[in-house]
Amino acid sequence: MNSQQSQRTRPAPSPDLLAPLDLAFWNIETAEHPMHLGALGVFAAGSPGDARHAAELLAARAPAVPGLRMRIQGVRIPVGGAARVPVSDFDPLDHVRLGDPTADFHAAAGALMERPLDRAKPPWEAHVLPGADGTSFAVLFKFHHALADGLRALTLAAGVMDPMDLPVSRTAPAAEPPRGFRLPFPGMHDLRLGDLDPRKLPGLLREGASSAVTALDIGTSVVRATWDVHTSPAFSSTATGTRRTEGVVLELDDVHRVRKTVGGTVNDVLIAVVAGALRRWLEERGNGSEGVRPRALIPVSRRRPRTAHPQGNRLSGYLVKLPVDEGDPLARLRSVRTAMDHNKDAGPQRGAGAVALLADHVPPLGHLLGGPVVAHAARLLFDILVTSVPLPSLGLRLGGCPLTEVYPLAPLAQGQSLAVAVSTYRGRIHYGLVADAAAVPDLDLLATGIREELAALVRVCETERGTV
Incomplete structure (x- = not known):
């Protein structure tokens, strides 16, 4: 030949x-x-x-x-x-x-x-x-x-x-995906039809049953998350397609000062800063914060190294009710820390925040036909996205010009007015804020609230350390 x-x-x-x-x-x-x-x-x-x-x-x-x-x-x-x-x-x-x-x-x-x-x-x-x-x-x-x-x-x-x-x-190019059709069973995505060993079938069926139980647990949690909602009209809007962005830079050292005083993680502090900033923003614009506890979706990456499809989305998440109605900055932080600890104990495979995992149980045709329904469902599950995007610690350059600031910008879920993304780069925290421009013409007020909230936490922590 x-x-x-x-x-x-x-x-x-x-x-x-x-x-x-x-x-x-x-x-x-x-x-x-x-x-x-x-x-x-x-x-x-x-x-x-x-x-x-x-x-x-x-x-x-x-x-x-x-x-x-x-x-x-x-x-x-x-x-x-x-x-x-x-x-x-x-x-x-x-x-x-x-x-x-x-x-x-x-x-x-x-x-x-x-x-x-x-x-x-x-x-x-x-x-x-x-x-x-x-x-x-x-x-x-x-x-x-x-x-x-x-x-x-x-x-x-x-x-x-x-x-x-x-x-x-x-x-380097991504690894070539396995040849052959993917089988529509959990745990079998990377197998080829010719590689299926009948002796492994009982184990695969058990895995599939376990996955079905997980899906049922997540689905039940999603339904519960739509009950007893304490949010504000400021977090929802008719999708206009317009966008406004703002950026905020904070010092990582200030965040560490707060964390060392109160405990928890850097991420706990960053989420609590968002909660406090939202309170300030709502009060400033006249919406009021009494009784407001918006549900924040906190994405969690499930990416593993050397996967067959490294470019695909591998996400789960935690759902946290932000204590916007709490007036004390330290109490807000402790509330966020407790909620995050509870989510971590349960793991990213459970709870309403893991709703992204349900996508694995929908056939492709279901995604095609059900896209509009899924798009509208996001506003029922959560009120605001708060996501963290890791960046390399080394300095990046383009044409010899150093990168000095970098603001991650998250997509808005349909019907929602705000999304917040956070990155740490070279000792500084960068908040990227995205809003529907028609619904949030005052995004600069939220940016100011982020700065003021971290400053308030630092002051309170300094007072706490001084009284110890």
């Missing part, structure tokens, strides 16, 4: 099918409800031309990052499914754009976050925003949530940063 015949008979690689949660994110999107996440990075510039140079570098490096060449398209089998497929005519200039100079990076980012990504192309964009004074520029990365979760988006963005800051392994 000659080489040409060998190429004709070689089986085509299996499609990189979207995981159930990825498929859910892809199908719930509408023009008024885009499902992309973002990251706004601010870089120090040595000259006004650095922004243009950064855009040229991003366009030149993007083709070498495999994940950036993938678009999402439907497949025949399974019915209703979709897969990531490489595009042969990938043009980085379709994705990397140089914007006009601006004095307000967040105002520009909000306008850009409104625009849905082109679903016919690899669903990501990088917008380079020159600073009006020429001493800085920003890059807004947008990734569809079906293409990447926060960790995967970080890897893709890091792939176009200066090579000296990027380990070689991060640019």
Whole structure:
């Protein structure tokens, strides 16, 4: 057989099918409800031309990052499914754009976050925003949530940063998925039909039964979470498709001072700061905080190294009622810590916050047909998203310009007015706030509330230490 015949008979690689949660994110999107996440990075510039140079570098490096060449398209089998497929005519200039100079990076980012990504192309964009004074520029990365979760988006963005800051392994292509159809049983996703050993069937059936019990437990918790709700109209809105963003930078040392005084984790403090800021925001705008305990969804990553599909969303979560109605900052923090400890004891496989796991029990056609229903259901389950996106401790650069600030931007659930994302970068905490611009024209008040709340916690903790 000659080489040409060998190429004709070689089986085509299996499609990189979207995981159930990825498929859910892809199908719930509408023009008024885009499902992309973002990251706004601010870089120090040595000259006004650095922004243009950064855009040229991003366009030149993007083709070498495999994940950036993938678009999402439907497949025949399974019915209703979709897969990531490489595009042969990938043009980085379709994705990397140089914007006009601006004095307000967040105002520009909000306008850009409104625009849905082109679903016919690899669903990501990088917008380079020159600073009006020429001493800085920003890059807004947008990734569809079906293409990447926060960790995967970080890897893709890091792939176009200066090579000296990027380990070689991060640019390596993802491992090829197993060949053959995936079996619709929990615990069997990575098996091939020809590899099924009948002797393993009893164990697999037991695993499937256990998974069904877990799904029932989560479903029951979801129903309970819709009872006895104490929220505020300020957290919900009709989806307008408009977006506003704000960023807040806090010192990690201040957060550690609070944590060492009260106990718990850094994450407990960061969530408590959100609760206190929401209280200040509601009081400032006249909504009032009495009796308000909004339900916050705290995503938890279930990603494991060397998985067959490292780019897929692997998420669970905790559901926490934020003590917005509590007037004492330390009492708010202790309440958050207790709630988080309770969730951690139960684990990320249980409780209403683990609702994302139910996506694994829905066939692809169900995701396709049920997307609109799922999109509307989010507002019934939780009131605000509070998520943490880890960043590398090493300093990142682009074209030799150091990254000085980075604000993660989470997608808004349909019918909700606010989402909060947090990252720690080089000893500083960065809060990225995203809001429906029509529902929350005063997002700057919430940003101010975050600063004031941490300052209040630091003052109270200093007083506590002084009286010990």
